[in-house]
Amino acid sequence: MADTTMEIKKKRKSLNKNMKNSMGEFVIEKVIFVLGMTSIAIIALIFLFLFRTGIRLFDDIALKDFLFGEFWFPISVNSQYGILPLVAGSVMVTLGAVFISVPLGIGSAIFIAEVAPPKTKTVLKVIIEFLSAIPSVVLGFLGIVILSSWVRVTFNISSGFTILTGSILVSFMALPTIISISDDALNALPKEYREASLALGATRWETILYALVPAASSGIIAAVMLGIGRAVGETMTVMMVTGNAAQIPGSFLVSGRTMTATIAAEMGDTVRNGTHYHALFAVGIVLLAMTSFINLIADFVLSRAKKEGR
């Protein structure tokens, strides 16, 4: 008798334990679900808080004057908030950076993925990853003390704080992105591509040029797009070396000011909830729209590449 009561008790206990377990599981699953939603929540909050504040600029300024205005004079008596010079500054810096970083980046990626011996490959990859870890303000500092005087002397101009100086530094910030994603794209190619081409008597270079790079082209394009996204969003280095004159730059050798630098440099001087403050948030909206667009295209190209690979 005593034995059976014991057993019943035991069973009840384990039943209870099961109940507790499944309750616990239920709670944990819900918690994990909520955590899983964080990214969506944050991106939504970013858009919400930028729009909430930025939109109020248009109580004071017409949308047309903001988007197509050619003058950014936020603190003069007749203040003007035309974003064109800032967009032009960002576009020029990015364009210059693309000219430098795309050939260098794709070349390096091919070298790392296809040409370099394994040991060299590992070392190069670590160095390039470290490049991406160098704080932008350190690069900006070196830009001020070294690169700007080099640019000034080389091009024989009065000031070395130019769009070009910014482009060179920003290209180094975009390079790790371009290299590592292109390298991934080349590594993801099936071994057969390489073997088939070599078996047909092509040299390694011909294989790279006619078989591998075309096959990895979607991945490489995505890499370039993501690199451009980085370049557009870079803040500190450009703020420190491009001279920050809010003008539509006519060449790479004049001073210019990007959208990012404008936000970072001017936010400290604004009155909370003044027109200038709202204008900087509106610049943020334009910046966010540009980078989101670029990233979405990159994602689209990448996911298409993945489907093709299958």
Place this chain on the structure above:
Amino acid sequence: MNKKTQERIAFSILTFTAMLVVIPTLLIIGYIFVKGIGMINWEFLTAMPRKGMTEGGIYPAIIGTLYLVLGTVLFALPLGIGSAIYLTEYAKQGILSRLIRLAILNLAGVPSVVYGLFGLGLFVLFLGFGSSILAGSLTLACLILPIVITASEEALKSVPQSYREASLALGATKWQTIQKVVLPHATPGITTGAILGIGRAAGETAPILLTVAAFFLPRLPKSFFDQAMVLPYHLYIISTQVPNMPEEIKYGTALVLLGIVGVFFMIATTIRIKFKMDNRA
């Protein structure tokens, strides 16, 4: 031109492009090291700045950075690892998980200064945290979240499915399996991601410019609601805003910052390489 010569020329050009990336990187590191190492001494690291920062040390900026990074990790790790667990262990393939991935991708592409605006709008003003370590940590946590999630997800995915099946077959519940079997195996990968995130957070300037940083505050922060001096912002200030700043202090500060980021990077890289070798063996 014969094919071999063609190939040799092409490979030389490729080697050259790679060198054009790698050599400047090494030069940057080497130059900062050589110019800054003379400044590194006990006083520089542990003294308050004096005379408008042109003398003394950078102690409060170092401490401020450490507080900020600590706060960032406290927020980013649970959120990031939780998100990764949801994506790999619980989520079904469908619109929702596609949306989450799109959100993560977008977060990774948001410019750092936009995070600054967001942090200013939400944490500093709307939630009323003011310019504080708390507001800065939360902002930086959002910024490094994609790094933590992506690394954790990859680590979780690399745990073989058979481990999970074995644990479930022994009667363990799903959470017990994740907690006792999956997570321990994914720890090195998750740690790597966390450390890379920390390195990133320690070096960011634009977001903290709008949410934490004090121009000059020669004392230590008292709490998480306090403003603080932070290294990257300090370097920005002394290299652009302070006239007659002695060169060696600038280089010294740059070296300390690069050193902190570099140490985190080295640890992460070592763990990753070791982990890869262990997995292969």
